[in-house]
Amino acid sequence: MPELPEVEHAARMLRGFLMGRLILRAEASPTRVFRGGGRRAFASALRGRKLERLERRGKYLLLSFDGGVGVLSHLGMTGKWIRREGQREGRPLYSRARLMLDDGSVVHYCDPRLFGRITVHRGAELDRLPEIRALGPDPLRDGIDPRALAEALARTSRPVKVALMDQRVIAGVGNIQATEALFRARVAPTRPANRVTTREVARIAEAIRASIAFTLEAAGPDEITYLSEGARVVNPFLVYGREGLPCPRCRRPIDTISLGGRSSAHCASCQR
């Protein structure tokens, strides 16, 4: 559940779960999610706390509790925060950490592949942590300044798609959003970043904004439905996951190549 739109959705849901509630008890299973330690701190520091603020920076969730306790959560590839009405509903599969709340609900962090990460911080502003400071501008929070993006892209000869997925360039863009934005901007993902023109960068900036907005809407008001565990899964994207299907613009088949170790769907005809 990883790119910016999904993490933004997770942030909204998690605010609803936690805001105004008291944490009666916190637990964490011994897993890689707490690599670097912090599993015990999660349990001891969160008991008796209330959430004060929950923000998102790129793909990170920043939870600030009273008493100066902060939790940083990255969902990795398959992490999600879910709410269960009560204990009797049982523990969901792959629950790695749990918050028992004063309304009888339990909020679980579930993560089958354990690529996600949770760290606990006392008396520290979360947005001053090195991993947060390293992030580039967040498209939703800060917007995308085409000039700043052009400068960042000019510093590397890597394929523009790989550069867009660099979290120091823009925070929150992953394989889906980079793929979709480059299609919308009609720029080939293979283009060396430093050879993308000013005009194209402007198109890319707008395309990222549009793609994120579109994906957030596709999520619907309540649940993200695409790529979900549900019965019928509809792919809402223009080219991502559509290899061999007709390009929505020119009807020629969508092509997939590998860039930076990730699949990159694109239209070889429309994207230059």
Next chain:
DNA sequence: ACGGATGTTCGCGC
């Protein structure tokens, strides 16, 4: 059964 999947990090060779 094999291969790929929304992410990040590391090591290696050039």
Next chain:
DNA sequence: CGCGCGAACATCCG
């Protein structure tokens, strides 16, 4: 130093 590549992490799905 920059860059490409492959591997690693652990599990599911087609």
